[in-house]
Amino acid sequence: MARPEDCYRCGGPTCGYVYDPDRGDKRGKIPQGTPFSDLPDDWKCPVCGAGKKSFCCSAESNPSG
Ligand SMILES: [Zn+2]
Numbered sequence: 001m002a003r004p005e006d007c008y009r010c011g012g013p014t015c016g017y018v019y020d021p022d023r024g025d026k027r028g029k030i031p032q033g034t035p036f037s038d039l040p041d042d043w044k045c046p047v048c049g050a051g052k053k054s055f056c057c058s059a060e061s062n063p064s065g
Contacts (some may be wrong), residue, residue, distance in 0.1 A: 007058035008036045010045045017047040017058055 001008070002022045010017040019025065019039075024032040027046040030039060036055070044051055 004059035005057060006035065006054040009058045010048060010050055011054040011056060012045065012048040012050050015048040015050065017045050019055065038058060 006021050016025075019036055021033060021035050022049075024030040024034050025039075025043075025046055028043055033052050035049070036052075039052060041052065043052070048054045
């Protein structure tokens with residue numbers, strides 16, 4: 001798992017998917033080691049289909065508030 005500041009959490013209320021650059025996204029054909037900022041603009045959450053704009057930095061999101 002990459003550092004929290006390198007991971008991005010999907011903003012979908014029931015999704016919970018986190019993009020981890022160490023893992024990439026097989027479904028989206030994103031190779032391992034790709035930073036979130038380097039994902040194509042048309043990349044979508046592999047779970048719920050939300051766009052990049054729906055994602056927030058994992059380090060900044062607070063599950064309890
Ligand atoms: Zn999602």
